[in-house]
Amino acid sequence: MNSNSIQCPALLISAMASGQGKTTVTAALARYHRRQGRRVAVFKTGPDYLDPQILAHAAGSPVAPLDLWMAGEAFCRQQLHRAAREADLILVEGAMGLFDGTPSSADLAIAFGLPVACVLNARGMAQTAAAVGLGLARFRPEMHFHGLVANALGSERHRQLIADSLPADAPLLASLPRRDELALPSRHLGLIQPGEGDDPHNRELDARLDAAAELLADTPLAELPPSVPFTAAEIAPPPPLLVGRRIGVARDAAFSFLYAANLQLLEAMGAELRYFSPLRDKHLPAGLDALWLPGGYPELYAARLAANRSMAASIAALDADGSAIVAECGGMLYLQQTLTDQQGVRHRMAEVLPGHGEMRSKRGCQGMQSAPLPEGEIRGHAHHHSRSHDTLDPIAHGVRASHPAPGEAIFRRGQLTASYLHLFFPSQPQAVAALFGAPPGVEPPKERQNATSGA
Template sequence: MLAPSVSCPALLVAAPASGQGKTTLTAALARLASRRGLRVRVFKCGPDFLDPQWLALASGHPVHNVDLWMTGEPDVRQRLYAAAQQSDLILVEGVMGLFDGQPSAADLAQRWGLPVLAVMDASATSDTLAALAYGLRHYRPGLPWAGVLANRVGSARHGEMVAQSLGEGFLGAVLRDAGPPLPERHLGLLQAAELPDALSRLDAWADALEATPLGQFSAVDWQRYAVDFPAPESSGEPSDDAALRPLAGRRVAVARDAAFSFIYPANLETLTQLGATLAFFSPLADDPVPPADAVWLPGGYPELHAAALSAATRCAQSLRDHVDAGRPLWAECGGMMPLFDTLIDKAGQSHALWGLLPGAVMMQARLAALGPQQWSPDGRVAPLRGHTFHYSRCETALPPLDHAQAMRGGLASPGEAVYGRQRLRASYFHAWMPSSPEAVALLLGVQA
C-alpha cells in the first residue's frame, strides 16, 4: 500500500549564484502571502542561521533547515509533510547557486518535485538573462521549473525587455531600488532583531513584488505548483519510553541573546524531545548560569560584544563554577570564543575574556573555514552532522581532545579541533542535534 501524501503548493527559490537577492525576495513573497491571509511556511536549504531569521519574520513561523546530508532525507520528509498539512504555501530558499554544493538545492528540488523559481540579477543585461535562464532550466534533465523573477532591473522599460526575452517563463521584474536593502556583515545578513525597521523593509519589498505577475497569483494560480508530499515512515512524536528520553529530569541552560543567537529551532526541539527542561540566560546581561545540570553555549557574534562579555564577570564565574563541579558544557563556534583567555577583535584591540580555556581567539579579514563536518563525542555513537563557518582562529597550548571530520564529496578528512577539560567540550563545529540524539545525550547527560 502506498503511503498517504498531502498536496500543497510549493516553490524552491534559487539563483545562479549567491548575491542575486534570493533571501530578500523569498522573504518578500512570504510576507506578501502572509499579508493576504495565506498560511505560509518557509524552509532554508543548507546550514544557515541568519537567513532563517528574516524568513521567520516574514512568515510568522519558525524556519527549519533542510539538507539531504546535514539534516538527512527522513528529517526533511517529516518536516515538509508536517508543513504541507497546515499550510497554503511552502517556500524553500536555496543556497549559493542552484547546482552548487553536494548535495545542492537542485538535488532537493528534484527529490521532492519542488518547482524552481529562479531569482536572477538582471543588472546590465536583457536578452542574455534568457540564455542564462535556459541553461538553469535545462542543465539537468527533469528539473521541476516554475519560472524567473528578474531582480534589480533598472527601469520599467528594462523590465519590459526582460519580460519579452523570457517569454512564458517570466514571473516578474523588481526594480533595484524597490526597497531598502537587508544589510550585511562578515557572516552574512545582519540579524533581523538588530533592525527596528526590519518588518517595514520586508513590507516595502512585498509591495514591489505585489505588482508582478507572481504577486498577483490567486489561490487557483498557486495550485499549478502543487506538490504531493509523502508521509514520513514514523510520526516523529516523542516517545514515553524512558530509554528514548535520556535527558528527562535534567535542566539545560542555553545562552541566548544578541551575542549567542545561532540556534537551530530543531536543536531546541531535540533537547525537549530528549526530556530536557530548558532555561535561557543572557551572558551579555551578565546573567549567572541558572541552576542547571548542563549548559549549551551556541554560536553567534561574541566579537561584536567583546567589551560587554569581558565585563560579564558574574556570568564567567558561574560558568567556571559549573565546569569545576563536573557538569557538562557544550560550546560551539561563537559560544567557544569567549571561553579563552583573550579575544582580539578586527581592530586589533585585546579583550580579557572568561579564561575557561587557555589561549587567544583572533578575528581576521579572511574566512578561516567553511563546509560540512561531523563529530562523534566518543567515536561510537552516531556522529552529529553539521558545519563550520568562521572568520576567527584560536591559538592555544591546549592539545585537542579530538577532531571533527570535514566531509567533501563523501570523503572525510581532519576537521575542526575539539577542546575540553572535565565535562567541557568546545569546537568551531556547529551541530545539527536531530542528526544524533545519542550524541546530544552523551554531551549533556549523565556520564556513564
C-alpha cells in the same frame, strides 16, 4: 498518489549564485502572502542561522533548515509533511547557486517534487540573462522549473528585453528594480539579525520587506504555485535519555545561533531548558546539570562580556563541578582566555579554556562537516571569520563532507566539549544526549539514525 500524502502549494526559490537576492525575494513573497491572510511555512536549505531569522520575521512563523546531508532525507520529509498539514503555502529558500554543492538545492527540489523559481541579478545584462535562465531551466530535465525572477533591473525596457527572450515554459515571473532601499542590511557572516539593537532596525527591515512585497504584487510570482504532494516519514521518537536534566542555554544578541530543531530535540528527550543571557545576567540559572553555549557574535559584545566577571565565575564553577558543557564557535571563543575584536582590541573572556581568539576580515572557514566524537558522529557545519591559537590539543578534527583535508579542531577537557563546529542535534540524538551528560550505559550508535540522501 500515496493515500497518506497531503497536498500544499510549494515553491523553492534559488538563484544563479550567492548574492543574487534570493533572501529578499523569499522574504518579500512570504510577507506578501502573509498580508493576504495565508499561513506561510518557510524553510532554508543548508546550514544558516541569519537568513532564517529574516524569513521568520517576514512570515511570522519559525523557519527550519532543510538539508539532505546534515539533517537527512527522513527529517526533511517529516518537516515538509508537517508544514503541509498546517500551512496554505510552503516556501523554501535555496543555498548558494541552484546546482552548487552535493547535495544541492536542485537535489532537494527533485527529491520532493518542488517547483523552482530562480533569482538572477541582471545588472549589466539583458538578453544574456534569459540565456542564463534558460540554462538553469534545462540543466536538470527532471527538475520542475517554474520560472525566473530578475533582480536589480534598471528600467521597464530592461525587464521587457529579458521577458521577450524567454520561452513560455521558463517565464519571467517577477522583477525587482535596482534600489538600495530593497537591499537587506548585512555584515560579516551574513545579514543583520532582526530585533538586534534598537527598534528602528526592525522598522527599517519591515519597510524594506513591505516595499519588496508591493513590487511582487500583481506578478505571476505572487500567484500560488502548483500544489505538491508531501508524504510522512517514519522516524522513531528520540529516546528519553535526558529526563530530569536541566540544561542552561545561552540566548541573547551575542549567542543567537540556535536551530529550533536542536532545542526541540533536547526537550523531546526530556531535558528542561533554562535560558540565560551572558550579556545581562550575573549568574547561571540555579540547579543546572549541563550547559550549552551556542555560536553568535561575541566579538560585537566583547566589552560587555568581559565586564561580566560574575557570569564568567559562574560558568567556571559549573565546569569545576564536572557538569557537561558544549560550546560551539562563538561559545568556544567566549570560554577562552581572550578575544581580539575586528578593531584589534583584546578583551578578557571567561578564561575557562586555554586559547586566544582573533577576528579576521577575510579567509573565514565554512562548509559541512561531521564531528567524530567518542559518543558518536554528529553532523553539522562551520562558518566563522576568526581563528584560535594556544589552545588545548584537539581530541579529533571534523570530517569534511566533500574534501579530504582535516576539518575543525575538537577540544575536550573533562566533560567540556568545544569546537568551531555548529552541530545539528537531530542527526544523532543518542550522541547528543551523551554530550549533555545522559546516564552511562547507553550503547553509542554505530550508524546515523536517519538515513541520509546524497552523502
